[in-house]
Amino acid sequence: MTTTLLQPGEIEAAAGDIPELRLPPADLFLTRAHRLDQLAEGHTLGDYLRFVARLARAQQAALDAGPAGEPPAADRLAQCREYQMPPLAPAGLGLPAGWRDTARHLAQAVKSGLPAPGQAVLESIPDSEDAWLDAQATRLIEGNTQDLDAAIAPVIGAALQVHWTHLARQLHPGHVARPEHPNLCPVCGSHPVSSVVRIGGAANGLRYLYCVLCSSEWHVVRAKCSNCDNTRGIAYYHLEGKERIVQAESCPACQTYLKVVQQEKDPLADPVADDLATLTLDLLMDEAGFARSGINWYLIHGLT
Known part of the structure; x- marks a missing residue:
């Protein structure tokens, strides 16, 4: 209709x-996990929604642990505001330190309870080389699906979200211009x-x-x-x-x-x-x- x-x-x-x-609240991933569990009841995608709920809870734990990363310095923030540039643009920041460790931790945290094929897919993340993980993250950020491993992309994306959410939470709305x-x-x-x-x-x-x-x-x-x-x-x-x-x-x-x-x-x-x-x-x-x-x-x- x-x-x-x-x-x-x-x-x-x-x-x-x-x-x-509106900058992200401290408990956003936990709130999301609760909602996903609620939506999973009787849903045709219930198993997947519950998997994502576990992933969101793991994201919350990673965010609470305080991932590495500091926002740009005050002069850079002022410059971005003056020229209406997003201060946390990946092109300017690069991939944050420790993001791969977060991805590997998330994969380990959510693989239990999955069918054997799903566990095997997630086990590829801890076993992968840093350069390959960085390439997957870059493709995801850029929206480039060529050579993107869609099976692990949710975990790659979840790790990136933890780090960028951590950075965004350290900003003040006054630091950011209208886009x-x-x-x-x-x-x-x-x-x-x-x-x-x-x-x-x-x-x-x-x-x-x-x-x-x-x-x-x-x-x-x-x-x-x-x-x-x-x-x-x-x-x-x-x-x-x-x-x-x-x-x-x-x-x-x-x-x-x-x-x-x-x-x-x-x-x-x-x-x-x-x-x-x-x-x-x-x-x-x-x-x-x-x-x-x-x-x-x-x-x-x-x-x-």
């Missing part, structure tokens, strides 16, 4: 009151996973894009394509018989879509977990001729 939103920005707050950037390209994260320049309409506080009713890498969120007005800024003919698709917690926002101009997760429909809804649990909606949007503009590293179908 599809509905059309007729009044762009109808519930947006006054411009001066909008929190433009030159609004469809990319102003903190690290990565693509969004999905968008989320938040509830509560100053962010109530506002839509934020959610970064696949550093877990930051940035405000983008509703009823506007997050990929090309078009505001005409935006339509919303949802799965029949669902509560419309997750909708696919489609754009006729660029023929792309990005999911919108509605927390007002379920306060526990998570922009990553609920995106992952609505794979059927992705398949329907593909059949309708729309390409996905966001990516979810927990399932590599989202790479574009």
Whole structure:
């Protein structure tokens, strides 16, 4: 089914009151794990959602342990802000020290309970050479699926998320300018996973894009394509018989879509977990001729 939103920005707050950037909270991976376990009940992808929940818990433990890495110096942050550059862009930082150790630890932490083939796949991560792991991480960050091992990519991505989330948590919103390209994260320049309409506080009713890498969120007005800024003919698709917690926002101009997760429909809804649990909606949007503009590293179908 599809509905059309007729009044762009109808519930947006006054411009001066909008929190433009939301940096990641300390417990985000644990919260995600709880949501994944909840979504797994009775779901056709239940086993995989539970696996990702274990991975998210391992990410939380790694984040709590304080991974290596410091944000750029004050003068570099000021320069990035002046020129509207994302301060944590991978091209400028390079791969963080210790990220491979994190990937190997995550692989060991989640392989138990998997079928033998799955365990064998994850065992390849501790056994792999550093250069190969670095190459896999670079391809994932760049969205280059050529020679990317999709089976281990969720763990590679999870390790990178731990380190970049750690870095983002050390920033202050004042360190970060509005992005030159609004469809990319102003903190690290990565693509969004999905968008989320938040509830509560100053962010109530506002839509934020959610970064696949550093877990930051940035405000983008509703009823506007997050990929090309078009505001005409935006339509919303949802799965029949669902509560419309997750909708696919489609754009006729660029023929792309990005999911919108509605927390007002379920306060526990998570922009990553609920995106992952609505794979059927992705398949329907593909059949309708729309390409996905966001990516979810927990399932590599989202790479574009």
